[in-house]
Amino acid sequence: MLGVPEASGKQAWAFMPMVTSGCSVGVFVVSYAQPHTFTTEERALYTALSGLGAQALERGRLYDIEHRRARQLQRGLLPRDLLARPVSTSGTSSPGGAGRSK
Incomplete structure (x- = not known):
């Protein structure tokens, strides 16, 4: 990030590590156009x-992993020639209630 503060024209910067589960996943950056002293509340x-x-980045990453795994499992369960197979369906319907024993 050498040269970025000078090139941006900003006067005050706060760089906060984004850490989840003990691992760094990024940097949260806040900058001000004017000189600024950061308060305890800030x-x-x-x-x-x-x-x-x-945490949001980690949840997104985990969702992507699970989604990818589910797609791979679903593809693995489907036959390779699914579209080439003939399809036939059948069904029956019977009224409910009347004439049924418990």
């Missing part, structure tokens, strides 16, 4: 936001 807010963002 630091707490940015820390909380970086944690929530990290």
Whole structure:
């Protein structure tokens, strides 16, 4: 990130690591156009936001893994020549209630 602060024209930066389950998944960055001293409340807010963002990224990553795995399993269960097979269906219908024994 060398040169980025100078090139952006920003005067104050906060870089917060996005950590979930002990692993870093990114960096949460806040910048101000004017010089700024970060208060304790702002630091707490940015820390909380970086944690929530990290959790959201982790949930998205896990969802993608599970979705990919489910698709692979479904494909593995289907026959390769599914579209080439003839399809026939049949069914029956009987009224419910009348004449049925318990």
